[in-house]
Amino acid sequence: MNQRRLFIASCVALIATAMSFAIRGDIMGQVQQELSLTDVQVGWILGAAFWGFGLSILFGGPLCDLLGMGTIMRLAAAGHIVGALLTIVSTNFTVFFLSTVVVGIANGLVEAAINPLIATIYAGNKTAKLTTLHAWFPGGIVIGGVLAFLMTQVGFGWKAKVLTLLVPSVIYFVMFMGQRFPATEREAAGVPFGDMFKELARPLFVLVWFCMILTAGTELGAGSWIPTIFNRVTQSATQAGILQVVWINMVMYLMRQFGHNVSHKIAPTGLIAVSALVAAVGLYLFSHATTVTAAFLWAGVFAVGIAFWWPTMLGITSERFPRSGALGLAVIGATGSFATALSGPVMGWISETHGTAQVLPIWSGLPLLLIVIFGAIYMVDKGKGGYKAEKIA
Incomplete structure (x- = not known):
């Protein structure tokens, strides 16, 4: 292999x-x-x-x-x-x-x-x-x-x-x-197929699943609306909103490519809790930016906040629920996709009901829930000796 x-x-x-x-x-x-x-x-x-x-x-x-x-x-x-x-x-x-x-x-x-x-x-x-x-x-x-x-x-x-x-x-x-592909970790360990489904019923998995809705809705939901909102609010003659998307994704790429070992310095649960605060601040201040320079600055802060979310959520799923195998990862990934698809109409409703300029300030409240939830998980883990990846016997 x-x-x-x-x-x-x-x-x-x-x-x-x-x-x-x-x-x-x-x-x-x-x-x-x-x-x-x-x-x-x-x-x-x-x-x-x-x-x-x-x-x-x-x-x-x-x-x-x-x-x-x-x-x-x-x-x-x-x-x-x-x-x-x-x-x-x-x-x-x-x-x-x-x-x-x-x-x-x-x-x-x-x-x-x-x-x-x-x-x-x-x-x-x-x-x-x-x-x-x-x-x-x-x-x-x-x-x-x-x-x-x-x-x-x-x-x-x-x-x-x-x-x-x-x-x-x-x-x-x-x-x-x-190329020779390995058997999945669950299959290689001889864990029965039905045990994957049992893992999905664990309370912690359900909580992680719910948090994937929040992370994906914030990262990709807001990300997909940022160019439209930027162009409308600033009345950009050059339609510079698309450049915001390129900038955000460039920052995310650099963070993931060169900062991937951050999960070894801070527990994944603590990483999401801390970065959620950065994302909330960046998204809220971006929504109040009145100049292109300020918009790029706060979009960059937002990108730093959300950069590690998707892979870290997958990492937590694989490390804390290894017996869920490929099914657990699939459920978390699919949830992120569905959350993105549904967040568009919801943000559209907010835009029509409260006005376009209010969409991102309201949406910036989602990361605050992540701070509370993952902060609590982090503290519970710390009381038990810290975050530990489970191993399949």
Whole structure:
């Protein structure tokens, strides 16, 4: 088993996933005009990306044990390649919607397989390696966003942008070819399949599951609305909101890539509690920024706060509930995706009911709950001798 090759291929697969989100978001305006789509149809297309993502994570997790992680990753690569090709031949809503579903499923299969894969091959260093791995989601957003922006400047159309998705897809498909994949940690330890479901009923797991709604809703929910809110509130003539997204994801990439060992210096539960305070302050002050400089400053603070959340939540799940196996990671990942999909309409309702400028100040209250919950878990763990990763006998 080539441990390093599997890790690098997983990173490239995550880049493909992130690029698909960035590029599809960039091209929707042009696609809507060329294919004569209504706003409702655009809403269905954007929603399909998240729902397909979440559902395939949820069902792909248990399939990692039944089919093997290698099979899941090959199916994901095939989905990315077929989905990209189907997208560029789309001539109407139905075909474009179907292509979005295919790519969304591929994205979910990637997330469903790479998390238990990395948790298995780096069993003694799960949170740090998951953090390094997930640096490439914001990294992929930056790559896709910048690439799409530059292609726009030189006159390339939306189909050419979609074709760029084939590059990382083919690379990770080739890198996974011929590789031996390990059994999942749960399977290798001989834990019965049914025991995965029992782990999901533990009170602490339910609490972590609820917190994933808060972390994903804050990170990706607010993140997806920031450019729109920034442009509306500041009446930006240059539509500089998209640059906020690139900036936030750049900061997150740097934090995850070069700060992944922070989980060894502070317990993961304490890390989320402390960073939640930073995120709440950054989001609240960003909502009151009146200049571009201030907006970039506080968006950067917000990015620092949320940078470690997604991989740390996965790390906590794998370390505290190892018997839940790929299913536990799939449930947490899918919950994050569904929370993101649902947060959009909720934030839209807040915008219509209280005014656009009030959305982020209200939303900044979500991290405050994380401070309380994870602060309490941290103190309980400390009373028992500190945070400890559970081992499967």
